[in-house]
Amino acid sequence: MPIVHSVIHVxxxxxxxxxxxxxxxxxxxxxxxxxxxxWLQAYYDLLKLLRKGSVFSRTTTWVFRAGPVVALVTGLxxxxxxxxxxxxxxxxxxxxFVVLVYALGLGRFFTVAAALDTGSAFExxxxxxEVTFSCLAEPALFLGLLVLxxxxxxxxxxxxxxxxxxxxWASDGAPLAAVLVSLMVVLLVExxxxxxxxxxxxxxxxxxxxxMVLDHGGPALGLIHYAAAVKLFVFAALVVGVAVPLGTAxxxxxxxxxxxxxxxxxVVVGVIESIMARLRLLQVPTLLVAACLLSAFGIVLLxxxxx
Amino acid sequence: xxxxxxxxxxVLAGASGVAGLLGGxxxxxxxxxxALAMFAAxxxxxxxxxAGLLGGxxxxxxxxxxxxxxxxxxxxxxLSALFVVQISLIAPLxxxxxxxxxxQRDHPENGARLRASYGLVVAGMLLLVVAxxxxxxxxxxxxxxxxxxxxxxxxxxxxxxxxAGYLYLVATRFGTLCLFAMFGLLFAASGTLEFEGWSRAxxxxxxxxxxxxxxxxxxxxxxxxxxxxxxxxxxxxxPSHVSALMSGVLIKMGIYGLxxxxxxxxxxxxxxxxxxxxxxxxxxxxxxxxALGQHDLKRLLAYHSVENxxxxxxxxxxxxxxxxxxxxxxxxxxxAGALLHTWNHGLFKALxxxxxxSVLHATGTRDLDRLGGLSRQMPSTALAFLVGAVAICGxxxxxxxxxxxxxxxxxxxxxxxxxxxxxxxGALAAPALALVGALAxxxxxxxxxxxxxxxxRSRATVGAHEAGASMLAPMGVLAACCFGIGxxxxxxxxxxxxxxxxxxxxxxxxxxxxxxxxxxxxxASASILAACALLGAWLAARTRRAAGxxxxxxxxxxxxxxxxxxxxxxxxxxxxxxxSWALRPEASELRLREAFPPPAAFRSHVPDTVLDRVLLxxxxxxxRVLGWLRLLQRGSVHLxxxxxxxxxxxxxxxx
Numbered sequence: 006m007p008i009v010h011s012v013i014h015v016x017x018x019x020x021x022x023x024x025x026x027x028x029x030x031x032x033x034x035x036x037x038x039x040x041x042x043x044w045l046q047a048y049y050d051l052l053k054l055l056r057k058g059s060v061f062s063r064t065t066t067w068v069f070r071a072g073p074v075v076a077l078v079t080g081l082x083x084x085x086x087x088x089x090x091x092x093x094x095x096x097x098x099x100x101x102f103v104v105l106v107y108a109l110g111l112g113r114f115f116t117v118a119a120a121l122d123t124g125s126a127f128e129x130x131x132x133x134x135e136v137t138f139s140c141l142a143e144p145a146l147f148l149g150l151l152v153l154x155x156x157x158x159x160x161x162x163x164x165x166x167x168x169x170x171x172x173x174w175a176s177d178g179a180p181l182a183a184v185l186v187s188l189m190v191v192l193l194v195e196x197x198x199x200x201x202x203x204x205x206x207x208x209x210x211x212x213x214x215x216x217m218v219l220d221h222g223g224p225a226l227g228l229i230h231y232a233a234a235v236k237l238f239v240f241a242a243l244v245v246g247v248a249v250p251l252g253t254a255x256x257x258x259x260x261x262x263x264x265x266x267x268x269x270x271x272v273v274v275g276v277i278e279s280i281m282a283r284l285r286l287l288q289v290p291t292l293l294v295a296a297c298l299l300s301a302f303g304i305v306l307l308x309x310x311x312x
Numbered sequence: 313x314x315x316x317x318x319x320x321x322x323v324l325a326g327a328s329g330v331a332g333l334l335g336g337x338x339x340x341x342x343x344x345x346x347a348l349a350m351f352a353a354x355x356x357x358x359x360x361x362x363a364g365l366l367g368g369x370x371x372x373x374x375x376x377x378x379x380x381x382x383x384x385x386x387x388x389x390x391l392s393a394l395f396v397v398q399i400s401l402i403a404p405l406x407x408x409x410x411x412x413x414x415x416q417r418d419h420p421e422n423g424a425r426l427r428a429s430y431g432l433v434v435a436g437m438l439l440l441v442v443a444x445x446x447x448x449x450x451x452x453x454x455x456x457x458x459x460x461x462x463x464x465x466x467x468x469x470x471x472x473x474x475x476a477g478y479l480y481l482v483a484t485r486f487g488t489l490c491l492f493a494m495f496g497l498l499f500a501a502s503g504t505l506e507f508e509g510w511s512r513a514x515x516x517x518x519x520x521x522x523x524x525x526x527x528x529x530x531x532x533x534x535x536x537x538x539x540x541x542x543x544x545x546x547x548x549x550x551p552s553h554v555s556a557l558m559s560g561v562l563i564k565m566g567i568y569g570l571x572x573x574x575x576x577x578x579x580x581x582x583x584x585x586x587x588x589x590x591x592x593x594x595x596x597x598x599x600x601x602x603a604l605g606q607h608d609l610k611r612l613l614a615y616h617s618v619e620n621x622x623x624x625x626x627x628x629x630x631x632x633x634x635x636x637x638x639x640x641x642x643x644x645x646x647x648a649g650a651l652l653h654t655w656n657h658g659l660f661k662a663l664x665x666x667x668x669x670s671v672l673h674a675t676g677t678r679d680l681d682r683l684g685g686l687s688r689q690m691p692s693t694a695l696a697f698l699v700g701a702v703a704i705c706g707x708x709x710x711x712x713x714x715x716x717x718x719x720x721x722x723x724x725x726x727x728x729x730x731x732x733x734x735x736x737x738g739a740l741a742a743p744a745l746a747l748v749g750a751l752a753x754x755x756x757x758x759x760x761x762x763x764x765x766x767x768x769r770s771r772a773t774v775g776a777h778e779a780g781a782s783m784l785a786p787m788g789v790l791a792a793c794c795f796g797i798g799x800x801x802x803x804x805x806x807x808x809x810x811x812x813x814x815x816x817x818x819x820x821x822x823x824x825x826x827x828x829x830x831x832x833x834x835x836a837s838a839s840i841l842a843a844c845a846l847l848g849a850w851l852a853a854r855t856r857r858a859a860g861x862x863x864x865x866x867x868x869x870x871x872x873x874x875x876x877x878x879x880x881x882x883x884x885x886x887x888x889x890x891x892s893w894a895l896r897p898e899a900s901e902l903r904l905r906e907a908f909p910p911p912a913a914f915r916s917h918v919p920d921t922v923l924d925r926v927l928l929x930x931x932x933x934x935x936r937v938l939g940w941l942r943l944l945q946r947g948s949v950h951l952x953x954x955x956x957x958x959x960x961x962x963x964x965x966x967x
Binding site: 068113142308 | 863
């Protein structure tokens with residue numbers, strides 16, 4: 006049986022991510038009173054891009070092409086480390102959360118390097134913003150993971166996001182709630198969503214992720230869009246793992262519940278994007294520091310019991 | 313056996329430059345002999361080191377030595393062997409690199425002197441890590457410290473080099489003073505200057521004082537913030553293979569000293585561990601923050617040494633806390649993480665300094681904002697720098713990840729397990745380490761991007777050329793080692809087991825391979841590497857017929873120029889501002905005052921806060937206050953005789 010679940014895991018990781026974008030965009034269209042693009046628009050875009058030809062600037066080198074490749078591989082790898090819906094991940098070990106964060110870091114390194122390879126001021130600007138905000142998001146993420154590790158008594162994602170979380174909600178609800186909010190902020194910033202970045206804007210000066218990939222086209226751009234969707238999936242699965250701890254009493258129901266929770270989270274992201282404006286760039290660090298502090302409060306709340 | 317091999321290595325390394333000194337200024341024979349001798353020394357050292365790591369009970373080589381308190385006692389125990397291996401690997405690679413980088417025919421005036429002092433530094437380091445007598449240790453220490461002064465000041469016709477050299481000299485003198493005091497206290501506590509005599513647990517009120525002095529003396533050499541003041545200037549101004557040796561190996565002698573001294577105490581008070589973790593966090597975070605503000609490539613790398621020393625100190629601190637709490641898992645994870653990071657940092661930092669040296673050699677400038685687009689002219693150097701950059705950020709699939717993972721596991725176990733108040737250290741250090749990792753990515757993307765990617769920012773890169781074979785070969789070896797430790801973690805990390813056991817004085821309860829998921833990490837790294845290769849091959853095949861020879865699209869902007877690119881300063885600007893409470897950046901003010909503004913210039917600079925804003929003003933103030941004491945010291949012998957007479961008369965009258 007575990008083999009079947011691993012296959013389902015891999016299948017979900019490969020297929021589901023673009024649907025999250027479709028749900029977000031439908032939600033936003035609903036709020037704006039539009040019909041919006043079809044649910045599967047992101048898949049159509051990917052297929053179209055993969056069929057297209059490419060143009061590469063003469064400034065660029067192999068690093069420019071390595072950016073999308075590494076971003077996609079590291080995103081998919083991270084998704085394989087996460088337990089989904091109470092099922093153990095296909096690949097899990099003690100300390101896997103460190104490897105997950107650092108693998109995503111490798112993707113960031115090459116995405117930004119590819120941006121700098123174009124020699125364009127716009128893309129340099131996007132790269133600088135990307136690394137700056139990640140610097141503040143990563144401590145928040147690790148503080149959250151510390152709380153999860155302590156609450157679940159486990160040092161691998163399988164335990165931190167596994168069935169033990171249900172018991173932890175009963176005993177340590179407040180710290181977990183703080184961590185949940187903090188992880189939600191990390192999700193929004195790491196995936197360049199409103200209020201940190203607007204994935205739909207066409208004003209280059211205000212963007213982060215989209216401006217880094219301005220010069221990519223064709224299959225490379227397809228890989229980038231797919232990698233972005235996979236990264237959203239990874240962080241969404243992290244948030245869902247904390248928010249909706251599912252047992253493995255009925256493994257098939259757990260898959261269904263997980264998928265439903267994931268799509269519900271996409272709706273939440275869509276609602277946030279519909280009712281909030283983008284923050285001024287200078288205010289972004291403030292919000293990220295607040296997310297760090299929230300998780301730190303989570304630790305303090307936990308620590309109250311054992312000093 | 314391995315002791316004799318180390319003696320041979322010390323002699324070979326120490327004498328490697330003599331032939332060059334005796335020969336004429338133009339001949340190339342001296343430099344080849346020096347490199348050969350260094351390779352022979354490295355070979356002896358590697359054999360001895362690996363024998364010490366793998367072998368059983370280490371032997372003690374002793375001989376009488378007519379020096380007060382001194383005795384010739386050498387031993388290659390696993391802890392020493394780790395450092396012997398590191399020295400013996402990197403020193404010969406540096407000397408090979410020097411053949412191309414500092415060739416005798418290009419530098420007839422100081423080449424021979426540089427090689428002679430380089431050999432002495434290596435000999436001193438080898439001596440001090442195997443010495444088992446305090447006087448012998450100090451001889452090795454001073455040989456290393458003073459010869460390093462000579463290597464730093466190779467280009468002493470430049471003012472910046474002289475200043476960096478004097479600063480280093482002052483700092484290292486102060487450090488040695490602390491070590492003298494520390495050994496004095498150990499002598500007072502035990503009545504002997506032999507390391508053996510100290511190996512019993514010493515429980516005396518002096519222990520705290522010994523620890524503080526060790527922290528000062530060894531921390532100064534290691535470059536722990538705020539004792540790092542000598543480090544950026546010295547690393548930036550020395551020839552690049554010397555920077556590689558200093559940053560990769562020499563500063564680790566401080567770590568060796570700290571590990572050796574802390575191993576003497578079976579039950580250290582918890583505040584030792586807290587102090588090391590705290591200092592480590594400060595060094596790591598501020599080290600990388602200062603690095604972000606630099607636009608001198610080698611200075612940037614030098615500040616990263618401060619950062620990595622911080623990570624090593626966090627690991628050591630976790631090990632000490634584990635010892636205080638009686639938790640073997642923390643001792644093993646913390647110490648193995650610290651020692652492995654010592655190796656790793658030696659590899660990737662030497663790699664980075666060597667590739668930075670190739671850039672300097674090819675373009676004549678270290679200024680990031682004058683470089684750009686070098687990966688076309690220097691593809692192999694660019695690849696080497698990229699490997700080093702990915703490794704130092706702790707990213708898969710390279711070696712930095714393995715050691716940082718060990719430290720992380722130690723910290724998370726500190727928070728997760730029964731550790732009393734010590735959880736606070738873990739809760740503070742784990743997110744700080746995450747912050748450091750993200751900042752390091754920012755900093756190395758900036759460095760790699762501005763030097764090797766994009767378009768050239770000045771004419772400095774026009775005649776740039778790829779480095780020669782003798783410079784590329786050492787980089788290749790170091791890069792291969794980075795991959796080797798990253799992908800072969802399950803084979804490499806257990807080598808540290810004996811060193812951890814000898815530090816903690818008891819065999820490991822659980823082998824390192826079971827404490828940490830080494831196999832899984834190696835599988836993870838290998839699969840990421842393989843998947844990237846596959847997908848990359850697909851994309852390369854898919855885009856083979858891409859339209860080329862077009863400019864960067866840039867949103868349709870018609871005339872983008874290389875001067876419009878993001879520079880290293882603009883890339884780091886937001887982060888530098890976030891850390892401005894510590895960095896205190898200086899920038900000239902630009903303000904438009906009229907409708908048609910005149911030409912303007914803008915400069916920004918991040919000085920070293922500790923050195924330029926605390927120490928130097930402090931010294932100047934002390935100079936002003938104490939200046940009147942010079943009235944007494946006139947340099948006239950008559951006056952001094954008068955003082956003597958006056959003192960004697962005063963004493964006679966008083967008694």
